[in-house]
Amino acid sequence: MFSALHYQAWRRARAAYYAFGLSRLPFGDLLGRAVSEWEIAQGFGDSPKEKARWDAEYGDGRWSHLQKELANYWLLIGFMDAYRRGGEYLDVGCGDGVLFERFKRLGYQRYVGIDISDVAISKLQLHNDQRTSFTQANADIHEPVGRFDAIVFNESLYYLRDPIGSLGRYAQTLKSDGCIILSTYTTSRRSMAVLRDAKREMSVVDEAKTTRGNTSWLCTVLAP
Numbered sequence: 001m002f003s004a005l006h007y008q009a010w011r012r013a014r015a016a017y018y019a020f021g022l023s024r025l026p027f028g029d030l031l032g033r034a035v036s037e038w039e040i041a042q043g044f045g046d047s048p049k050e051k052a053r054w055d056a057e058y059g060d061g062r063w064s065h066l067q068k069e070l071a072n073y074w075l076l077i078g079f080m081d082a083y084r085r086g087g088e089y090l091d092v093g094c095g096d097g098v099l100f101e102r103f104k105r106l107g108y109q110r111y112v113g114i115d116i117s118d119v120a121i122s123k124l125q126l127h128n129d130q131r132t133s134f135t136q137a138n139a140d141i142h143e144p145v146g147r148f149d150a151i152v153f154n155e156s157l158y159y160l161r162d163p164i165g166s167l168g169r170y171a172q173t174l175k176s177d178g179c180i181i182l183s184t185y186t187t188s189r190r191s192m193a194v195l196r197d198a199k200r201e202m203s204v205v206d207e208a209k210t211t212r213g214n215t216s217w218l219c220t221v222l223a224p
């Protein structure tokens, strides 16, 4: 009984936090962290997860459906090419390379991908060469080397523990005219709140929506 009430109270607090943008209040950061910890404890699909869980999910093919998100990927690639053709790219939470496998034919000066999952990244390491590097790393704490024309978070920013703090940290590694490209799954409260907060921190250069069946994604180009 008590645990059911406790669960309902947290569910409501979470809904209010996202619906009313409570992160802007004086104790918003604290509240955000508490909501986040509760989401993690509940195992919500759009909240941070341990490395072991990502490894298990890639191991049993849970993410193979990403291959079908054609419009989302091609829009993202279109933005990567249109805004920073042939430049230096950082792909944060690159998974097992659905984006890279499609993008690589357009050419690039440097492509760096990081992902928390060894299982995912191991499929990409055959591509490692002087211009290309795929490494296992936790994006919550990773310090990228060098500067980038574009930093891509394809359905990955909202899996970080402090998405907006991390966004700011990665943005510091952009070249002077560089951009961040986010792709956001629109059905998730957490992902849409992260996108809203990201838009408060940076300027929106471009944005478009793609849909497949009942599911949509927003692809957003941001500049510092």
Ligand SMILES: C[S@@+](CC[C@H](N)C(=O)[O-])C[C@H]1O[C@@H](n2cnc3c(N)ncnc32)[C@H](O)[C@@H]1O
Pocket (backbone or CB within 6 Å): 049, 054, 063, 066, 092, 093, 094, 095, 096, 097, 098, 099, 114, 115, 116, 117, 120, 137, 138, 139, 140, 153, 154, 155, 156, 159, 160
């Ligand atoms: C929905 S998948 C998207 C994968 C990839 N962007 C793609 O297009 O195939 C989210 C990805 O974020 C990665 N991820 C989650 N938390 C992470 C973290 N803290 N550091 C690095 N990668 C993380 C997961 O392992 C997973 O590959």
